[in-house]
Amino acid sequence: MSISVIDIEPLVTGRAPGAVAAAIGEACRTGGFFYIAGHGVDEDLQDRLERLSREFFAQDTATKMKIRMRHGGRAWRGYFPVGGELTSGQPDRKEGLYFGAELPSDDRPLHGPNLFPSPEFRETVLAYLTALTGVGHALMRGIALSLDLGHDYFAERYTADPLILFRIFNYPPGGDEAWGVGEHTDYGLLTILKQDDNGGLQVKSQDRWIAADPIPSTFVCNIGDMLDRLTGGHYRSTPHRVIGTRDRDRLSWPFFFDPNFDADVRAVGQRVLAPHTRWDGADVHDFEGTYGDYLLAKVSKVFPQLNDQVHDR
Numbered sequence: 377m378s379i380s381v382i383d384i385e386p387l388v389t390g391r392a393p394g395a396v397a398a399a400i401g402e403a404c405r406t407g408g409f410f411y412i413a414g415h416g417v418d419e420d421l422q423d424r425l426e427r428l429s430r431e432f433f434a435q436d437t438a439t440k441m442k443i444r445m446r447h448g449g450r451a452w453r454g455y456f457p458v459g460g461e462l463t464s465g466q467p468d469r470k471e472g473l474y475f476g477a478e479l480p481s482d483d484r485p486l487h488g489p490n491l492f493p494s495p496e497f498r499e500t501v502l503a504y505l506t507a508l509t510g511v512g513h514a515l516m517r518g519i520a521l522s523l524d525l526g527h528d529y530f531a532e533r534y535t536a537d538p539l540i541l542f543r544i545f546n547y548p549p550g551g552d553e554a555w556g557v558g559e560h561t562d563y564g565l566l567t568i569l570k571q572d573d574n575g576g577l578q579v580k581s582q583d584r585w586i587a588a589d590p591i592p593s594t595f596v597c598n599i600g601d602m603l604d605r606l607t608g609g610h611y612r613s614t615p616h617r618v619i620g621t622r623d624r625d626r627l628s629w630p631f632f633f634d635p636n637f638d639a640d641v642r643a644v645g646q647r648v649l650a651p652h653t654r655w656d657g658a659d660v661h662d663f664e665g666t667y668g669d670y671l672l673a674k675v676s677k678v679f680p681q682l683n684d685q686v687h688d689r
């Protein structure tokens with residue numbers, strides 16, 4: 377499998393998006409991963425984000441811990457140090473910053489104000505979230521068209537108020553033990569990933585691992601569990617992992633475009649494919665509840681120490 381590069385400009389502008397939608401549909405049916413070009417996200421904004429991120433991680437741990445996730449409480453925001461996050465029960469060799477849509481304090485878990493290291497950081501992250509939210513909506517229009525649905529099918533039902541999560545990860549050099557993130561799928565609809573020039577992301581296709589190396593001016597886009605569920609398994613959430621670097625930091629900026637928190641995500645009426653054995657043995661179709669329920673169950677596995685804060689109320 378090779379991972380295609382799709383120019384999504386016609387989807388962003390809304391002019392003649394049919395051919396792009398078909399290309400996205402093909403990529404979703406075959407691999408579940410593709411690169412997007414023509415997304416219109418400002419390069420200067422991206423450079424600023426990269427510079428600020430590197431400056432943040434270069435600080436000593438005590439300084440970074442000033443905005444640690446404990447201070448973000450149930451909003452699930454802030455800094456976590458290396459080893460603070462688990463994938464498939466194993467600690468990842470990475471540190472990171474968690475953000476989401478900037479909201480006033482809110483009773484719902486995963487909603488609320490962000491913890492920003494500086495005003496410039498705040499302005500840059502919020503501009504990036506706005507830009508990427510627009511890209512997410514454009515991609516969902518393309519995905520709707522690729523399924524012979526109206527372009528606003530998802531916007532009307534599931535993404536009027538999408539749950540936006542954004543992370544900045546730093547994978548410090550690991551010497552011989554260059555481990556990054558274990559095999560997993562993402563939870564929501566779409567992940568739009570910016571990565572630095574290190575490489576290390578790998579996608580599983582027919583039991584083989586394929587490198588999704590960075591291509592300048594593009595993002596990597598992949599399908600999450602909710603799109604798998606919506607399409608009855610026709611667009612499958614594809615397992616991926618990250619191999620860490622040996623001798624320098626690797627930074628990545630995954631942006632997660634997910635359904636409304638209270639959405640009851642249902643298959644769009646296509647035949648549901650026979651369940652397949654997933655990396656975690658789960659079945660995304662065998663679940664009752666809102667997207668928020670699904671996500672909170674996952675989150676408590678990734679950050680067991682946040683369990684109390686998420687569930688004790």
Ligand SMILES: O=C(O)CCC(=O)C(=O)O
Pocket residue numbers: 543545557562569571577616617618628629630
């Ligand atoms: O760091 C990366 O390149 C990907 C991270 C990832 O897969 C995730 O956060 O879900």
Ligand SMILES: [Fe+2]
Pocket residue numbers: 560561562567616
């Ligand atoms: Fe992922």
